[in-house]
Amino acid sequence: MSAPDPDILARAKAGDRAALGALIAPELGRVYATCRRMVGNPDDAAELAQDALVRAIRGIGSYDGRSAFSTWLTRVTMNTCLSWHRARGRRAGKLPGPIENPDVFPDPRGPAEPGAASGVQAGGGDRALRVEAALDRINPEHRAVLVLRDVRGLDYDAIGAALDLPLGTVKSRLFRARAAMRDALESMERESGAGRDAGHDDGDPDA
Amino acid sequence: MSRSEHPTEHGPSGRDPGESAILDAIETPDDGAFEAFCAAIPDERLAARVRAMRGDRATLVAADPGPAPEGLGDWALDDAMGALDPDALAALEATPSSIDGPPVSAIQPYREPVLARLWRYRGVAGVAAAAALVVVAGIGINTGVNTLRARRASPAPTAEPIAEAPGGDVPGASIEIAAETPAVAAETPESWTGSGLSEPEAWDAVALADVFEAAPHLGSGRLIVCVRSGSASGTRTVLERLSSQRIGPDHSFRVGDPVGAGTLASIGMPRAEPPVIASASGGPDRVVVPERGAWGARVRPTASALAALRKSLEDAGMAVEFRLLAEPIEVSALDRGDGESVTPDSVLWWSTPPSSWDRTVGVPVVIDSLPD
Numbered sequence: 350m351s352a353p354d355p356d357i358l359a360r361a362k363a364g365d366r367a368a369l370g371a372l373i374a375p376e377l378g379r380v381y382a383t384c385r386r387m388v389g390n391p392d393d394a395a396e397l398a399q400d401a402l403v404r405a406i407r408g409i410g411s412y413d414g415r416s417a418f419s420t421w422l423t424r425v426t427m428n429t430c431l432s433w434h435r436a437r438g439r440r441a442g443k444l445p446g447p448i449e450n451p452d453v454f455p456d457p458r459g460p461a462e463p464g465a466a467s468g469v470q471a472g473g474g475d476r477a478l479r480v481e482a483a484l485d486r487i488n489p490e491h492r493a494v495l496v497l498r499d500v501r502g503l504d505y506d507a508i509g510a511a512l513d514l515p516l517g518t519v520k521s522r523l524f525r526a527r528a529a530m531r532d533a534l535e536s537m538e539r540e541s542g543a544g545r546d547a548g549h550d551d552g553d554p555d556a
Numbered sequence: 557m558s559r560s561e562h563p564t565e566h567g568p569s570g571r572d573p574g575e576s577a578i579l580d581a582i583e584t585p586d587d588g589a590f591e592a593f594c595a596a597i598p599d600e601r602l603a604a605r606v607r608a609m610r611g612d613r614a615t616l617v618a619a620d621p622g623p624a625p626e627g628l629g630d631w632a633l634d635d636a637m638g639a640l641d642p643d644a645l646a647a648l649e650a651t652p653s654s655i656d657g658p659p660v661s662a663i664q665p666y667r668e669p670v671l672a673r674l675w676r677y678r679g680v681a682g683v684a685a686a687a688a689l690v691v692v693a694g695i696g697i698n699t700g701v702n703t704l705r706a707r708r709a710s711p712a713p714t715a716e717p718i719a720e721a722p723g724g725d726v727p728g729a730s731i732e733i734a735a736e737t738p739a740v741a742a743e744t745p746e747s748w749t750g751s752g753l754s755e756p757e758a759w760d761a762v763a764l765a766d767v768f769e770a771a772p773h774l775g776s777g778r779l780i781v782c783v784r785s786g787s788a789s790g791t792r793t794v795l796e797r798l799s800s801q802r803i804g805p806d807h808s809f810r811v812g813d814p815v816g817a818g819t820l821a822s823i824g825m826p827r828a829e830p831p832v833i834a835s836a837s838g839g840p841d842r843v844v845v846p847e848r849g850a851w852g853a854r855v856r857p858t859a860s861a862l863a864a865l866r867k868s869l870e871d872a873g874m875a876v877e878f879r880l881l882a883e884p885i886e887v888s889a890l891d892r893g894d895g896e897s898v899t900p901d902s903v904l905w906w907s908t909p910p911s912s913w914d915r916t917v918g919v920p921v922v923i924d925s926l927p928d
């Protein structure tokens with residue numbers, strides 16, 4: 350990724366619709382993918398993607414062209430998504446900001462419950478859905494670094510630029526994010542197992 | 557793959573790996589290297605967890621979030637650049653139209669009067685009502701003062717100055733005599749001052765040296781301005797001119813209406829020795845009794861304001877002197893101008909910009925004028 354053509358950028362800053370369209374067209378898929386993984390719901394994702402693009406278009410004057418346009422747009426997009434999460438948290442009566450400190454060091458082996466560290470993986474055809482559901486269970490800051498790394502494929506430097514984090518923090522937060530998602534999946538697996546057990550009990554009263 | 561991303565180079569050797577090494581192992585595309593890394597982890601639970609996290613990542617990377625909605629870019633551009641698309645406007649411009657000029661609605665917008673809009677706000681309405689009451693009260697006070705002054709003005713010449721007039725002049729004759737005596741015009745305030753106010757033994761009021769001595773006493777009720785004038789009509793003209801507008805830098809003073817006879821009497825100012833006017837027709841010399849009156853001047857409580865007042869009076873041919881009474885005189889709120897009472901004067905000042913609103917104090921200006 351490189352800086353955009355100076356002429357296109359100049360025309361875009363002057364409000365040229367065609368130039369603005371040329372700038373954002375290659376980024377539409379990435380912006381939507383980011384939003385889709387950050388919020389989970391396709392409708393919300395489309396709305397957020399549009400909101401992020403509008404912010405970027407209106408704020409194009411603040412883009413100095415020294416970094417890749419994609420990196421700058423990713424930052425705008427991620428800020429839009431995080432703002433959405435914080436607003437949703439306020440509406441739900443939660444405090445704004447992360448629910449937990451995203452940089453607190455977890456036990457790499459996972460929860461201490463017996464059997465919890467069994468490496469249980471979501472299986473079958475619903476694995477992708479389970480991973481997506483697990484993303485919804487972790488806090489937005491962990492989710493952001495996971496999305497940028499695994500969905501967008503950004504390197505650590507680009508993630509740091511997008512989230513305004515130093516490199517060391519990016520790596521440690523990514524490790525905690527992976528651990529958090531694993532915990533979420535295992536928790537979902539336990540809940541699912543408990544449900545199945547309850548269903549068996551209900552379905553076989555003579556057992 | 558960089559060195560830091562190769563898990564085997566960070567492989568565990570008898571103890572659990574760090575998070576950086578685990579991260580690198582999870583993301584390595586080399587399955588063989590990853591398995592070797594996991595096999596070397598002593599803690600089997602940790603090894604299983606690392607394998608699971610690698611699987612989670614693979615699932616997330618492979619999951620397709622789907623394509624961006626059709627028209628996403630156009631939506632954003634329309635939203636960001638407003639609903640008026642230049643192309644659409646150009647198309648509208650090219651469309652033939654029978655209407656020349658911009659469309660004009662046939663419905664005339666209703667514009668609520670400004671007073672009605674203000675009245676809808678209770679706070680403004682309250683202030684307006686209070687202001688109306690104050691204006692009405694002020695007009696009443698002003699009318700009352702003028703009426704009282706008019707009632708007292710007619711008996712005064714017969715009761716006070718004329719009774720004291722020596723030489724057997726009839727009441728009211730002073731003005732008539734003055735009118736008949738051209739020599740009055742030759743009298744100047746300077747020539748008259750010596751026989752007028754210089755009677756400290758008869759009047760317990762200290763003469764002050766200048767405005768700087770006088771200014772600290774503004775508002776005390778003890779300060780008065782004593783003026784001698786060589787022409788009654790000229791004095792009235794000057795006072796009318798001064799009372800029609802605020803004078804001096806920053807509207808520092810204003811001469812108001814004449815104060816009541818009670819205030820004038822409370823000053824206790826002794827009457828000066830009347831000057832003897834030579835008859836122009838060769839007859840006996842005539843004694844002229846000065847006309848005395850007092851006006852309430854409103855002055856900002858500063859020396860500069862007092863100086864402006866004095867200069868205006870001196871420029872009109874008057875001799876001015878500041879005096880300090882032994883006791884404060886009983887003056888009305890109009891005279892005292894203590895800034896707390898609502899007076900007609902203060903109400904009128906509301907019509908000026910707020911920047912000109914300031915505390916003023918009342919000072920009696922006592923004038924002895926020779927009749928014309």
